[in-house]
Amino acid sequence: MSLFRKPKKIQRRVFSSNADEEEDGASLDPDAEMEAPPPPIISGKREKEKSRKAIKPQEDNSKPKALLSFADDEDDGEVFQVRKSSHSKKVMRMLDKERRKKKREERAENSGHPGGENGSTQHLESSGGPSSGPPNSNSNPANAGRYKSASDQSKSKKSDNHMIQTEIRTDDFVLVVKKSETPEAILNGRAALCAGREDMSDEEDQQSEDGGHDKTRHRFSKPEHLKQMLESGSIPDAAMIHAARKRRQRAREQGAGDYIPIEEPKEPAKLSNRLPCEDVEGDQSDDEERMDMNDITGRKEREERREQFYAVENDSTDGDSDREMNEWENQQIRKGVTAAQLVHSQHETVLSRFMIKPAPSGIGTGMDDGDSTAAQSTSTLLEQAYAKNALERTNLAAAVRSSVKTKKEKAKATALRTPQEILAAIQSRLSELKERSADHSASMARISTELKALKLQQLECQQNAPTAAAKYKFYQEIKCYVNDLVDCLSEKAPVIYDLEKRALQQYGKNQRYLVNRRRQDVRDQAKEIAESAKPITAASRRTPDYEEQVRRAAEREGRRTRRRCERERNDLLSSHLDGMSSDDEIADQQQELSVTTMAQIESQSVDALEDVTDDFSKIELILMKFFAWRKTDMSSYQDAFVSLCLPKVLAPLVRHELVLWSPLLDVYADIENMRWYQACMLYASQADETVEQLKIDPDINLVPALIEKIVLPKVTALVTECWDPLSTTQTLRLVGFINRLGREFPLSGTNKQLNKLFESIMERMRLALENDVFIPIFPKQVQEAKTSFFQRQFCSGLKLFRNFLSWQGILADKLLRELAIGALLNRYLLLAMRVCTPNDAINKAYIIVNTLPTVWLLPNSETLKNMELFIGYIKQTLENCDASNPIFMQSSDKAKQILQRLHSL
Numbered sequence: 010m011s012l013f014r015k016p017k018k019i020q021r022r023v024f025s026s027n028a029d030e031e032e033d034g035a036s037l038d039p040d041a042e043m044e045a046p047p048p049p050i051i052s053g054k055r056e057k058e059k060s061r062k063a064i065k066p067q068e069d070n071s072k073p074k075a076l077l078s079f080a081d082d083e084d085d086g087e088v089f090q091v092r093k094s095s096h097s098k099k100v101m102r103m104l105d106k107e108r109r110k111k112k113r114e115e116r117a118e119n120s121g122h123p124g125g126e127n128g129s130t131q132h133l134e135s136s137g138g139p140s141s142g143p144p145n146s147n148s149n150p151a152n153a154g155r156y157k158s159a160s161d162q163s164k165s166k167k168s169d170n171h172m173i174q175t176e177i178r179t180d181d182f183v184l185v186v187k188k189s190e191t192p193e194a195i196l197n198g199r200a201a202l203c204a205g206r207e208d209m210s211d212e213e214d215q216q217s218e219d220g221g222h223d224k225t226r227h228r229f230s231k232p233e234h235l236k237q238m239l240e241s242g243s244i245p246d247a248a249m250i251h252a253a254r255k256r257r258q259r260a261r262e263q264g265a266g267d268y269i270p271i272e273e274p275k276e277p278a279k280l281s282n283r284l285p286c287e288d289v290e291g292d293q294s295d296d297e298e299r300m301d302m303n304d305i306t307g308r309k310e311r312e313e314r315r316e317q318f319y320a321v322e323n324d325s326t327d328g329d330s331d332r333e334m335n336e337w338e339n340q341q342i343r344k345g346v347t348a349a350q351l352v353h354s355q356h357e358t359v360l361s362r363f364m365i366k367p368a369p370s371g372i373g374t375g376m377d378d379g380d381s382t383a384a385q386s387t388s389t390l391l392e393q394a395y396a397k398n399a400l401e402r403t404n405l406a407a408a409v410r411s412s413v414k415t416k417k418e419k420a421k422a423t424a425l426r427t428p429q430e431i432l433a434a435i436q437s438r439l440s441e442l443k444e445r446s447a448d449h450s451a452s453m454a455r456i457s458t459e460l461k462a463l464k465l466q467q468l469e470c471q472q473n474a475p476t477a478a479a480k481y482k483f484y485q486e487i488k489c490y491v492n493d494l495v496d497c498l499s500e501k502a503p504v505i506y507d508l509e510k511r512a513l514q515q516y517g518k519n520q521r522y523l524v525n526r527r528r529q530d531v532r533d534q535a536k537e538i539a540e541s542a543k544p545i546t547a548a549s550r551r552t553p554d555y556e557e558q559v560r561r562a563a564e565r566e567g568r569r570t571r572r573r574c575e576r577e578r579n580d581l582l583s584s585h586l587d588g589m590s591s592d593d594e595i596a597d598q599q600q601e602l603s604v605t606t607m608a609q610i611e612s613q614s615v616d617a618l619e620d621v622t623d624d625f626s627k628i629e630l631i632l633m634k635f636f637a638w639r640k641t642d643m644s645s646y647q648d649a650f651v652s653l654c655l656p657k658v659l660a661p662l663v664r665h666e667l668v669l670w671s672p673l674l675d676v677y678a679d680i681e682n683m684r685w686y687q688a689c690m691l692y693a694s695q696a697d698e699t700v701e702q703l704k705i706d707p708d709i710n711l712v713p714a715l716i717e718k719i720v721l722p723k724v725t726a727l728v729t730e731c732w733d734p735l736s737t738t739q740t741l742r743l744v745g746f747i748n749r750l751g752r753e754f755p756l757s758g759t760n761k762q763l764n765k766l767f768e769s770i771m772e773r774m775r776l777a778l779e780n781d782v783f784i785p786i787f788p789k790q791v792q793e794a795k796t797s798f799f800q801r802q803f804c805s806g807l808k809l810f811r812n813f814l815s816w817q818g819i820l821a822d823k824l825l826r827e828l829a830i831g832a833l834l835n836r837y838l839l840l841a842m843r844v845c846t847p848n849d850a851i852n853k854a855y856i857i858v859n860t861l862p863t864v865w866l867l868p869n870s871e872t873l874k875n876m877e878l879f880i881g882y883i884k885q886t887l888e889n890c891d892a893s894n895p896i897f898m899q900s901s902d903k904a905k906q907i908l909q910r911l912h913s914l
Contacts, residue, residue: 310339310342313335313339316331317331317332317335480641480642483637483638483641487638490624494631494658495658498661501621501665504617505617505661505664505668508610508617508665509668512610513726515603515607516727517731519603519731523593526592528781529561533561533562533565534798535798538785565592569592571594587800587801588800588802588803588804588805588807591735591737593736607669610668611668614668617665618665628659628663629688631659631662632655632688632689635651636692639651651707655708656719659685659689659715660715660719662685666684667719671727672742673731673732673742673743674742680716685715689712689715692708713754716754717756717760717762721760721762724766725762725769728766728769729773732770732773733777734773734774734813735777735805735808737808740815748818748819770820771820774828775828777809778809778828778832778833782809782833782837783802784840784841785798785799803838803841806833806838806841807856807857807860810834810857810860813833814860817862817864822871826865826872826875830872830875831875834857834876834879835878835879838853839878839882843882848896850886851890851900851903851907852900854882854886854903854907855903858910858911866910873913876911880908883908883913884908884913886904887904
């Protein structure tokens with residue numbers, strides 16, 4: 010098979026640079042290729058090396074035409090490669106056809122006779138083929154002249170092409186691309202087609218001109234060479250395949266008799282210079298071809314500069330940003346990274362909108378003038394297309410700006426303006442200048458006023474500079490002092506709190522000892538009464554519990570004897586009832602231990618602030634520092650919220666002074682006599698201060714805040730740990746202290762710390778009612794004397810009843826009635842009175858009624874409703890007493906007084 014059709018293959022194939030050089034030589038003189046004998050079969054590596062050595066002399070004379078190479082000088086210029094579309098290839102073929110016509114004219118003028126081309130062909134045949142060097146000296150002189158003229162023509166053509174393709178001159182830079190000898194590169198099929206783009210068109214012309222030459226020789230010998238190469242198992246390179254395609258196409262066009270087409274020939278498209286094989290394969294591989302865009306890139310840059318000029322002429326507000334953007338785009342285009350695709354896209358858009366019309370059918374008949382006109386119109390149309398596209402974008406930007414600027418809504422008139430229009434324009438300009446002048450005058454006046462104000466402010470600042478400097482110095486001093494004070498108190502506060510806790514624990518320990526001893530005495534006496542009817546054996550007396558009980562009984566009787574002797578010395582024996590006194594005597598050893606512990610705590614409290622200077626340990630000196638701040642700048646004093654911070658700052662020092670303080674002690678210092686109280690009361694006080702000034706004084710609540718935050722929590726802790734509700738002395742001291750706080754300080758019922766104190770008092774009263782009230786009921790006790798256990802326990806309950814009623818006016822009446830009357834009187838005391846004699850019961854009832862608060866005995870009060878059982882018992886006892894009997898006469902009178910006071914008589 011002498012001819013074959015290459016199937017479409019997706020796999021890319023490459024060819025070396027030697028193949029490009031061979032095709033370049035063939036494109037320069039296609040007739041030599043037609044007359045050259047077929048090359049030998051390439052069967053091994055040695056033949057390839059020989060063919061390469063034969064090609065090297067041609068490489069020395071003329072550089073190979075490398076496709077878009079930057080190997081010579083990478084810094085001289087840049088060239089981009091883009092894919093060709095179908096429109097682009099049509100344009101390129103038209104340009105190639107025009108260039109070929111010019112070349113034929115020049116060749117005809119230089120040769121001088123129609124046989125010149127044949128002579129040149131014969132000379133090439135004698136020289137050995139297209140890959141041979143220059144002609145030898147034995148050649149015909151005429152042929153040598155013709156070869157020289159053809160060589161000069163080819164060189165001039167290459168020089169012109171070199172200037173067109175490698176040098177792009179613009180206003181601001183010159184883009185130069187030098188053709189260089191690239192190293193042998195392996196190209197795929199697509200690159201091989203692009204590399205032979207110009208050879209295909211040139212050989213077409215040469216074959217058309219030499220159509221009838223040397224018909225005796227077979228023109229298609231190379232396919233036989235290709236067939237031999239394929240049969241030998243060698244793989245042809247891309248250049249050989251491309252040459253085979255061209256020869257096959259020439260055979261189709263010349264219509265050789267021995268050529269049998271594979272497919273029926275199709276009439277090529279009208280006005281198209283495209284080869285049929287290119288039509289077949291080009292439609293399938295349009296995206297695989299490339300074209301040079303050097304000239305289009307230069308035009309695009311010229312159009313961008315023209316757009317910049319239009320933007321400046323139209324007073325574009327965004328000129329700087331556009332200039333920066335265009336400069337950035339130009340840099341990206343020069344780098345050749347992604348700008349090639351942008352250029353290709355613009356080129357496609359322009360060509361699709363401004364497609365060049367096809368040339369007339371007589372373009373190939375030698376009409377040279379028409380050819381030059383067509384070439385000129387192509388370049389002009391491309392430039393006009395880009396210019397029109399740029400003008401459209403400029404007009405669009407101007408339309409956007411016109412929507413913002415009302416002064417440029419109308420386009421400039423192209424015709425001459427009338428005098429009236431000129432006068433109107435001048436008047437408009439004059440009014441605009443007057444308005445602008447008025448604005449400037451107003452601005453000048455405003456600036457002058459501001460300048461005067463600033464000068465006055467500057468003078469005022471200069472006058473106030475010494476005062477500000479003094480304030481700044483004072484603020485720095487007070488800042489350092491406050492920081493040092495906070496550091497000192499932060500270090501000493503844990504020590505003070507620990508001492509306060511130890512003192513509270515010691516007070517609670519002493520009180521718990523007394524309460525537990527009293528309760529143990531009650532249990533011992535109840536046990537003695539219960540076991541009095543049983544015989545006591547010697548074995549029971551030898552037990553440790555019995556001996557301990559006997560020891561406790563002896564100590565108890567000794568304390569009672571000492572209290573009785575004390576009452577005799579004070580003449581209180583006749584009015585005293587057994588059980589009404591408090592057994593708070595402590596053994597000497599335990600008392601000494603307690604005193605030693607409290608003295609140690611007091612000594613440690615003094616030593617806690619021994620290493621602190623007076624400025625940080627005495628409250629009066631600390632308050633003097635803050636008073637100086639208040640006197641210097643009251644506004645900053647209030648802005649710093651010093652009034653709210655002072656109680657917290659003074660809290661450690663106040664608690665240090667209250668470490669051993671307790672209102673439950675026999676002797677304790679009043680708060681009004683303490684140093685911290687006096688210093689805080691006199692803080693920021695003035696002799697001529699009025700009531701209105703006191704109302705707005707931010708430090709007026711300093712002492713109440715200290716009472717609320719320090720004193721009340723301490724009293725609450727003392728009540729919880731140390732207060733005994735059965736002790737009349739402690740109860741009266743505590744009631745008196747709380748009443749004094751309520752009178753002298755603004756303590757309301759909504760105060761949280763005060764409510765906590767009252768809740769603690771109520772809880773302690775409930776515990777005393779449950780654990781300390783015990784009245785045994787035995788029939789024999791009716792006959793016993795007042796010193797009996799029954800009488801003592803009844804008087805103990807009566808004392809607790811009186812202590813409960815001492816809180817009337819402080820605690821809520823409802824809660825107090827529930828504890829005193831509902832629980833203690835009706836549940837315990839009234840039940841014990843029922844086993845007493847009438848005279849004894851009336852006397853006890855008389856004491857109870859006299860203990861009740863007067864406010865509770867008003868008519869229709871809630872207290873009378875709660876005492877209905879008590880009133881019924883009094884009426885029943887009065888009925889049982891005979892008024893005529895002298896024994897019950899006094900008791901009857903007391904019963905009537907009780908009923909009369911309870912509004913029940």
